[in-house]
Amino acid sequence: MKPKVYIDGQSGTTGLQIRQRLSQRSDIELLLIEEEKRRDVEARRQRMNEADLVFLCLPDAAAIEAVELIEDPNTKIIDASTAHRCADAWAYGFVELGDAFLQGVRTNPRIANPGCHATGFISIVYPLIHQGILTKDATITAYSLTGYSGGGKQMIRRYEAGGDPLLKAPQLYALGLTHKHLPEMKQVCGLKKDPLFCPVVDDYYSGMATSILLEADMEAVHAALAGFYGEGLVHVHPPGYDGNISANAHAGSDQLELIVCGRKEQTIVTALFDNLGKGACGAAIQNMNIALGLDPLAGLHIERGK
Incomplete structure (x- = not known):
């Protein structure tokens, strides 16, 4: 049945x-x-x-x-x-x-x-804590770009109605640094402090790019993430990524891709996925x-x- x-x-x-x-x-x-x-x-x-x-x-x-x-x-x-x-x-x-x-x-x-922003953040931070790259008392700074579909029907109507030039550029929001996804980010990762987190909405329908900047060796970060994830919807891009990252590159997909860039002791990790997908x-x-x-x-x- x-x-x-x-x-x-x-x-x-x-x-x-x-x-x-x-x-x-x-x-x-x-x-x-x-x-x-x-x-x-x-x-x-x-x-x-x-x-x-x-x-x-x-x-x-x-x-x-x-x-x-x-x-x-x-x-x-x-x-x-x-x-x-x-x-x-x-x-x-x-x-x-x-x-x-x-x-x-x-x-x-x-x-x-x-949550969508939490998914991007946790996909990076949880394994790096688990693998010893980050500590639970670290101060973590993150930002996350999202398409306007994440704001629900009212926001979708505002963007698709057109006529407001301010909506044609990225908009930072939740500037009190108390976004509603912070509690799960903190709890699931076991962090002792709230992350410093800023979400950004832009004029495209769906797609998300959540990024964290670290003072850590790029190769070590990549190895830690690649060693953590096995089967499932999360994948780590091979080393040597070239070009820009578009936040809507995985729109329509249910997978999440982690992209590690930077240089020795300075690393940026981006979780690239669809806010309506993964x-x-x-x-x-x-x-x-x-x-x-x-x-x-x-x-x-x-x-x-x-």
Whole structure:
């Protein structure tokens, strides 16, 4: 029997893309809800309790409320919001970080999908701490470029309406240095201090480039990252990268590529991926596949064998 999957919040940017992708799958049964009932609590409760797995594509407060509607503790939940990413009872769905993360997604019915900026940051910092290149008390400075789709429907409308010349240039935001992804960056990496982190949104639809500058040997950093990652959606570019890095170069892909550049004792590492791919929908579908015992790469936009 095919596993049944329901998306609570099917009309948002993330929920809509997950729905579009899953509608093409023959190995699951996608449960839908009538448009007029998508805010009906009892109708949602019924669908969620029919499902083997539920995606929550909701604002934080609504995601917390939605969890209470699921009566079967064995029903699997993948929460795409920020609400449960630092909760002890939830698995953090970044399986390339190691066996503990993979087993968490396989066995824990509560899975928090990582944030997009956090995905880029953690993909670099976690292995460098694990491999001894960075210490947990380091002060880490990072910036992250994103396409405007990461801001949701309202931001998408603003950019696509045109007419505002200020939107044609990159815009720094969260200038109070309290971006909502900071708690998971700090907790997952085991950092003792908040990173110094600045996100930047620009006039392109999707794609992300998260960069960290380090006082560390470039070759040692590359070797540490290449030695850490095995199978999965995260890959380390071979040494000797030439040219510029475009933040939208991996738009449409569910993979993440780490690019190490610089010189002796000064290194820049960039995580290049799609904020809607490995930064959101792609990661959510990967986690669903693993949680339901399906092919981990089913339905993903990847280059097989890379």
